[in-house]
Amino acid sequence: MELVVLCPTQVVGRGDYRITPSTKVLLDMLNGSGATIDGGTNLVSAAEVGLAHVLAAEQAPAGERLLLGGENITLRQLGSMIEQISGQAVKHLSLPRWSFLAMAAVMELGARLSGKPPTLTRAAVHDLHGKFAWYDCSKAERLLDWHAQPAYETVAETVTWLLQIDALDPKAAAAIRSHRAADQRAA
Numbered sequence: 611m612e613l614v615v616l617c618p619t620q621v622v623g624r625g626d627y628r629i630t631p632s633t634k635v636l637l638d639m640l641n642g643s644g645a646t647i648d649g650g651t652n653l654v655s656a657a658e659v660g661l662a663h664v665l666a667a668e669q670a671p672a673g674e675r676l677l678l679g680g681e682n683i684t685l686r687q688l689g690s691m692i693e694q695i696s697g698q699a700v701k702h703l704s705l706p707r708w709s710f711l712a713m714a715a716v717m718e719l720g721a722r723l724s725g726k727p728p729t730l731t732r733a734a735v736h737d738l739h740g741k742f743a744w745y746d747c748s749k750a751e752r753l754l755d756w757h758a759q760p761a762y763e764t765v766a767e768t769v770t771w772l773l774q775i776d777a778l779d780p781k782a783a784a785a786i787r788s789h790r791a792a793d794q795r796a797a
Contacts, residue, residue: 612672612673613672613673614666614667614670614671614672614673614674614675614676615674615675615676616659616662616663616666616676616678616750617675617676617677617678618654618659618662618677618678618679619651619652619653619654619677619678619679619680619743619745619747620632620635620651620652620653620654620679620743621654621655621656621659622636622653622654622655622656622764622765622768623655623656623657623658623764623767623768623771624655624656624657624767624768624770624771625656625657625660625771626656626768626771627775629777633768633772636688636692636765636768636769636772637772637777637778638729639688639689639692639698639700640692640696640698640769640772640778640782640786641778641779641782642698642699642779642782643729644700644729645689645700645701645702645703646685646686646688646689646700646701646702646703647685647702647703647704647705647710647738647739647740648685648686648704648739648740649684649685649738649739649740649741649742649743650682650683650684650685650741650742650743650744651682651683651685651688651742651743651744652679652680652681652682652683652743652744652745652747653679653680653681653683653688653761653764653765654678654679654680654758654764655680655758655759655763655764655767657767658678658680658756658758658759659678661756662676662678662750662754662756665754665755665756666754669753669754670753670754671753674749674753676747676749676750676753676754677745677746677747677749677750678747678750678756678758679745679747679758680747680758680759680760680761680764681758681760681761682742682744682745683761684742685702686702687761688761688765689701689702691761691762691765691766692765692769694762695762695765695766695769696769696785696786696789696790697785697786697788697789697790697792698782698785698786698789707735707739707740710730710735710739711732711735713730714728714730714731714732714734714735715732717729717730717731718731718732769786773786773787
């Protein structure tokens with residue numbers, strides 16, 4: 611059996627009906643409950659990951675393992691992109707790790723009492739705070755002749771998708787639609 615392993619980075623965008631943890635990060639920022647921290651990520655569009663799967667099935671050599679991703683960006687840059695696209699302010703929290711761990715512990719306790727998932731967990735703090743999930747995806751680009759769109763376009767696509775499926779808080783959605791309409795009038 612011929613096998614090619616594809617490993618996407620942080621997948622967001624059209625088609626995420628379940629609102630996966632990757633998209634939830636953006637959704638929280640758009641709704642005003644999320645914030646950026648010191649660190650970095652690599653975003654890729656779900657549609658582009660799907661295309662890469664088709665290309666890999668057609669032309670990738672058997673036994674290859676390929677990283678599928680787009681631009682490496684800081685989380686602060688991600689927040690700035692969301693602000694530009696949506697008009698929603700995104701907070702940046704630059705606190706020591708122990709502060710985030712304490713906040714996460716309180717949120718986890720609150721989640722146990724309320725039955726709702728916590729916004730932040732201690733595991734997430736350990737995984738993300740001060741870390742840069744940056745990847746070199748040039749091998750997939752070369753072997754598949756595949757290139758991810760810029761992060762800004764991926765974020766814009768995700769915002770549009772979240773508006774289309776009514777995933778946003780109604781007040782946030784109205785403010786984003788108003789911001790986008792004003793941008794279109796100005797253009």
